[in-house]
Amino acid sequence: MKNLYLCPHCHSNLNPSVKIVLVASHRQRKGLILLSPQLGNFQFVIDDHVAEVVKAGTKVKFSCPVCAADLTSGLNRDFAEIYLDSPDKKPRRMLFSRSFGTHATFVDKGDVTATYGEDVEDYDRINFFGS
Numbered sequence: 001m002k003n004l005y006l007c008p009h010c011h012s013n014l015n016p017s018v019k020i021v022l023v024a025s026h027r028q029r030k031g032l033i034l035l036s037p038q039l040g041n042f043q044f045v046i047d048d049h050v051a052e053v054v055k056a057g058t059k060v061k062f063s064c065p066v067c068a069a070d071l072t073s074g075l076n077r078d079f080a081e082i083y084l085d086s087p088d089k090k091p092r093r094m095l096f097s098r099s100f101g102t103h104a105t106f107v108d109k110g111d112v113t114a115t116y117g118e119d120v121e122d123y124d125r126i127n128f129f130g131s
């Protein structure tokens, strides 16, 4: 089943084809970034114009390509937040690290928080979704 991602603000589909399309910006540089829709796959493609100014640990600002809303999570400013559509049509919150090179993704699955990436242990998952 294909994972469908939505902007939490305008609810536009962020992966109409395969990759999740977001806007990444840092220090006046702005460009598109493509992320894998597969949870735990941290491969991405980023505009060279932005890549030139980011290095390991740089916090990238992510925004929606449709409504331009800042996707920085209200739960934790170190993360960006989008929605993952689910079969019961109740979107799940999905948070991923804004730090370049940090592999940590959290998905709120109600009773449990699913985690992806080798850096998740650096974060206290209890705090994430207020459980």
Ligand SMILES: [Zn+2]
Pocket: 007, 008, 009, 010, 011, 012, 064, 065, 066, 067, 068, 069
């Ligand atoms: Zn949007």
